[in-house]
Amino acid sequence: MTNSIIELKKACFAYDGKPVLNDLSFSIQRGEFLGVIGPNGAGKTTLLRLLCRLLSPSSGQILLKRRPITKLSTTQIAQTISLVPQEFNMVYPFRVSEVVLMGRHPYLGGTLTFERDKDLNIARQAMKRTDCLYLADKYFNELSGGEKQRVIIASALAQSPSILLLDEPTSNLDIKHQVLIYQLLQELQQADGLTVVSVTHDLNLASIFADRLLLLKNGRKVKLARPKEVLKQKELEKVYETNLLVGKRTGSKTTYVLPDPKPKLKK
């Protein structure tokens, strides 16, 4: 496909000889919002790590902008892809502004170099986008979970990436903040043309915001298609090994998925 920004060709990954990802071939389109779903241990996080070369595939190939990712330097990758992890803490009392400015690291070059006005502006813009400019002078570790997540995204945006990879970005947040984060991601995707790849357990938010969903199980691709085609009751029940209730939201065409456990003990 001509418009793919990342392409996997029979990518495999094994950890200590044990296969985690098997024979993955697909491509991610420039500017799309891809949700990666699947049960625990399906290899979702491993896939994310392969995409930003924190890990290298044991066989197969990954192309980033049509070039093999193994041929690129760490700095080149950092200028294209940025990662938003589930959660992190700073060991030392860094301020929010300093954490966001760390996103400029791949552009500073040299050693003992300092951020220029351009870098400060980009960091300030990133904080504005994620609504955390008012937190700039606070200590990062003293923020709430929702604030931290916005700062982490700001720090990733300060990297001026074309691809944003997120590892369960909303797992520690309440419903309101979950929605806010996803709305922010959608805005970044639609207004700034960012490619967003988000690993998530939240099938409902994924169904609303993602353009396509990649369903993984046991390190294999089960399906990659639009949400309403992936979120089919029978298939999902088989993959997640539990009873589910799948339906259509009234007034819109998005799908919702609810757990539908059968009572274990009968009175």
Added chain:
Amino acid sequence: MKHLTLRKSIGVLALLTFLFLLALMLCPLIGQVRLDFKAVFSHSATKGIDASSFIFFHLRLPRLLLAALVGASLAASGVVFQALLRNPLASPFTLGIASGGSLGAVLAIRLGLPFTLFGLSSLPVFAFAGALGAVAIVYLVAQRKQTFSTSTLLLAGVTAAFFFSALILLVYYFSDFTQTGQMIRWMMGGLDIVNYGAPLSLLPFFVLGTFLLLFVARDLNLLSAGDEIARSRGVNVERVKLISYLSASLITGAAVSMSGPISFVGLIVPHALRIMLGPDHRLLLPASLLGGACFLMICDTAARSILPGAEMPVGILTACLGGPFFIWILRSRGKRLVF
């Protein structure tokens, strides 16, 4: 938006350089024999040897320069180990470098080998070899499959430190009273040297090590956020860890071999400076070089002047300062310091 600027860094470093030069001029005047500044410098060479200038230039200045180099090395490697191990309680001695050096030193005293290498007696040579041996062993244990895990490094280092301490006790057991006296005295950590040989032989290791450390200063900031974040922001994490571990170990090992293990410098100075200047290593690292130098120069001057007619090893003084200082930090700034 608060952040570290080049301007602030230059200002702070200029101030610290001024303090360093001031200490370098004033400290040698203080001591069991008080010297007059004018008498030291007004003397002209034609009048023969003058007592004041002899004490200043030949007894106190070389010792002070050694204090400066050792203080700078310990404080800077303290900063680096705290960043590398992601642990505010890490010190230059956490990973067994001091214990390895001490084992070398007590062996040298026990064996009493009368050789010299590049003008150095067997004791510092053995101590340096011991320190480097400890670094190599810990590195080989911690390094696995091209990765260099922080927690394995910490465990390997602490285990090695305990093991070397056990071996030191073994050497004690096989030594006589005079020798054990010498050994204990060495392990107190002191700077009692009488010529420029010690600071000069330290200098090349110090220059090489600090040059490499300043090279990775900005990367150390990102290590504070964790390996994964650092790598995704473009830091070559394995290389940075390797450079900082080996360089910090090199300057620590060289310092320990000349002065014995002077404790707490690598903890007090980094923490005090981090509270004052913030955690950014682009400033913290060079500032700790100058701050550590000033700190140990002043401590050593106090240690050799405080008791009438006797010179206390500076290691005792810094160790006595260390405990109360940490209690104060925990009480006042603990929340910001250790999250």
